[in-house]
Amino acid sequence: MTLTLELGHRAIVVGAAGTIGALTCRAYATAGAAVLALDLDEDRARALVAVLPGGPHSAAGLDVTDLGAVRRAAAAAGEAGVSSVCYAAGVAPTFEVLSFDWDAYRQTLAVNLDGALHVASAFGQVMAAAGRGGSFSFLSSVAGRRGEAGAAAYCASKFALLGVVESFAAEAGRHGIRVNAICPGDVGSPMLTRVAGAQAARRGSTVAAELNAAAASAALRRLVRPEEVADVAVWLASAHASAVTGAAIDVTAGLGLT
Numbered sequence: 001m002t003l004t005l006e007l008g009h010r011a012i013v014v015g016a017a018g019t020i021g022a023l024t025c026r027a028y029a030t031a032g033a034a035v036l037a038l039d040l041d042e043d044r045a046r047a048l049v050a051v052l053p054g055g056p057h058s059a060a061g062l063d064v065t066d067l068g069a070v071r072r073a074a075a076a077a078g079e080a081g082v083s084s085v086c087y088a089a090g091v092a093p094t095f096e097v098l099s100f101d102w103d104a105y106r107q108t109l110a111v112n113l114d115g116a117l118h119v120a121s122a123f124g125q126v127m128a129a130a131g132r133g134g135s136f137s138f139l140s141s142v143a144g145r146r147g148e149a150g151a152a153a154y155c156a157s158k159f160a161l162l163g164v165v166e167s168f169a170a171e172a173g174r175h176g177i178r179v180n181a182i183c184p185g186d187v188g189s190p191m192l193t194r195v196a197g198a199q200a201a202r203r204g205s206t207v208a209a210e211l212n213a214a215a216a217s218a219a220l221r222r223l224v225r226p227e228e229v230a231d232v233a234v235w236l237a238s239a240h241a242s243a244v245t246g247a248a249i250d251v252t253a254g255l256g257l258t
Helices: 019-030 042-050 067-080 102-130 152-175 190-203 207-216 226-237
Strands: 010-014 034-039 058-061 084-087 134-139 177-184 248-251
Touching (some): 010 067, 019 034, 067 102, 134 152, 226 248
Parallel strands (some): 010 034
């Protein structure tokens, strides 16, 4: 089934220059949405929207850890209307609790959790004031459901994000705004390769061995493709998911079922 969004749908993708963010922009555009791509790397965001199908699309720089900047971005976006927001910004450091990197931990929470709350609050206010409903999707992770060695900081941010999503969904429903989380498993991406490298160094293994083990631990015996995550984000923004809110959707290829 090819998803088609309603005429005039305007989608905001935060963290648009990342692997999943970029493919989410493309999936939205293919479904007929006008896309606003926001990313700390404005040049990459602008290059991305320049090759998207359809339009009109636009891009701007945004530091999600700066609440004032997020509020300004939300106000500017609200002038043209906001139908849906996908929060795909994130960082994933790897270190153990016994050798904790407190600076990296604080940066992880600043991007993965504080940034998500900044976007939820600022864009949510704009959408509630407009009175046209809408939807949010936030990229959490299977690491938001269970702990993983070397990932305490990342897990802390993603566990907390699921609580934010449920709370925000309970509050925003009266405005016709739906709020959901997406929990990818091991996604074939540069981020996973970096994490596999850190795991390999800790375990005395190799990157290839770590990636192969991740694929083998999924019921489908493969990694998740990033476009599969992007498709779920667009589905959640569509009329096909009109009764879905407060949910955390697993996109894992059956990770952990074997």
